[in-house]
Amino acid sequence: MIVGLTIKGRYHIISLLGQGGFGETYLAEDRDLPNHPRCVVKRLQPQSNEPFVLETAKRLFKRESEYLYNLGKHDRIPQLLADIEENQEFYLVQELIEGHDLSEEFNPPHQRGAQAVQFSEKEVIQLLYDILEILRSVHQQNIIHRDIKPSNLMRRDSDSRIVLIDFGAVKEIYSQSNYSTGQPQTVPIGTPGYVPSEQEKGHPKLCSDIYAVGMVGIQALTGIFPHELPKDSQTLEVIWRERVSVSPQLAGILDKMVRYQWQQRYQSADQALQAIKPLALSSVSPTVASPAPRLPSLNLSKIPKMLIGLVGLGFVTLTVIFVVQNFPHFLRIQPYPQPTVTPTQEPVL
Template sequence: MQGSILAGRYHIIKHLGGGGFGQTYLAEDKRRSGNLRCVVKQLKPQFTDPQTLSIARRLFKTETESLHQLGTHSQIPELLDHFEENQEFYLVQELIDGRDLSKEIIPGQRLSESEVMAILHEIIEILVFVQQHKVIHRDIKPTNLMRRNSDRKIFLIDFGAVKQITTQIVNTTGQIPPTIGIGTGGYMPAEQNNGHPNFSSDIYAVGMTGIEWLTGILPHELPKDANGEIVWRDRARVSDGFANILNKMVRYHFRDRYQSAAEVLQALNNLRRVRPPTTVISSPNLLTLMSNWTREHIIGLLGVSLAAIFGVAAFFTPEIRKMLGLEGADNLASYDNTAKGIKIKYPDNWTKQEESNAITQEVVQFISPKESEGDKFQERLIVTVEPTTNNKTLDEYTKLSKQEILNLDKNAKIDKEEESTLAGKNGYRVVYTTKEGNEEFKKLNVWTMKNDKAYLITYEAEAGKYEQFLPVVEKMIKSLEVQDTK
């Protein structure tokens, strides 16, 4: 094949690999400026009788239409061309200059939880798009995940759906039997091995890939319990929240797994929201500090004590209010995001950080000023806009969100919950506490739904300062406006 020209334009440079389903080649397109390099996949039907070829042509047309739609995603190779030549079928796809993750993350190497979570976030976001187009990949594994050199983005390649073209066997009635078990052992769940894949089959494969990176053990080498469930938790350093998500992704029976990538994404987003800050600095013991104090320190302490006596009056002076970020409650700036259809007011002395994260769906954060150089955690308010699935009602979204808070953070304790309003619509409010080491944090989540989207405001503070900033936060929450988006 090397050196040959296909369809009068694709010059085959070298063989890249292949197997029973076909061969893959690096080629140059002689009709494109600069002889654009591309990937040519050759698909050979097992049988070439007229009836089988007719079915193969129909499947090829259907699957290439699907691949063309998928290729509109920025992290799926674009389908450039497809054709039939000498009773063989060819796909021409965008060449991704990079290397697959099996070469980047070698067996035996363990990645940290944060590294694995970041990669899985990226994969799941792509898979949400794939499932929106009613496609099952069937063969997600490290070798089918490419990291592009130019920007380090991960690409999902080699969709197994087109492999059906090369494996169809027509029975005596001219009908096509159920799909054979296309996939790779260890990453492929039981129902897919039996020829009945569904959306959760791809979720299983992603979960097993994540477990492989956390444990450094190939999936087929991990033991299973009497119920067929993967035993891996004792072989990795991972939080309960993330482990619970992975366990649900790889449950033996598909009905026990997440039923869509969108559900996995929501669980990961919720884990991101409930996870307490990791930048807390432990405070020195007070007696240790006092042993090193000078006369000036002691006098200063007396001054602080006297100030505490008159603290109520001092607290409301303009200087103190400004230092604590409360003065901004009287001086509100306006944030307007027309793309997301939201408006909200915030204290003009708080820092605004716009987000552009397709994974967490966060839109913007507002962060309080530092009270002093020793301020360990700056209180913040986060606005999130995320699409919902299956036309969820407010009650359904509320139930799921409350479950995720408790399931993903073993330290979470709901202190108060009640019906509420947000942006003039019915909503729900949950206040809960959580811990990071010896530090306690308090969070407020308020959400509502409109136009198949959930609008969520999250307020995060150290437990001891939660009430201090609550008046400002309540003004911000009350100011939120949600508009119709295209």
């Protein structure tokens, strides 16, 4: 534990986030920048001191650094901030993703022990699309993640988008039982249930990641952990369709993603993305525009009557205008003519 330590005089360790067989992850703050922004520090810490194991772990730790550096331009992959060797210790400093991993959505802490959450088909389609969109950039550089699972998929608080984390393939390189024999054996890198057969045999391919993404999708639909799903005894294919009602289109895509034979799967994230894209587009609710006002239809048979009516209306209108304009004249009162009085002569006496 290195809580309280300041690495390179800059990255101050605040608390432990997690640990595995080959390393520890800490929450830290960058004291060289204003407001001391937080970050993640990964420390290489193998459980074995055997020289071969240490050298292999260091090599893979450096490889993770290179992966993150090469993929750092993708906004949904944590950015590498520093690669540090100090006092014979190795550290990777990465961008902190504010959010939560999908394992909290699949099995919320307050519901653990109860039935797992099941996503709607629309939610699963969007989830697959988001993951494959990131993975396409990874595969374009011929990089295999090898450990795609809910806990390595973060839901970012700022925009609810998925972020792919943990490119550390050093977690489970060798089994503990082989350390003492001096004959270390390569073991599956990944998590049981999400690892396809060829990866279990030490021969991962790009489509091995597709298998893992497919199993995440099936888990989201069914609410069942992948390792708990039965397999066909003859074909070794995963049996899952009877557990949930799903459209044939999505079911077909998921089936192809998790084929036992790697040759029968989508061979890259781009291929799988092109397959899911039409479903993703159709699941987006279109913006409903206000309907344009409808014009009344014109009946040609009524044109003569309409013309007559218009002429009559015009005549009435002109008459009204004339009356209004001359109305004061009509109301003007003429003085009644007074009679002319002719004076009479007085009689002469």
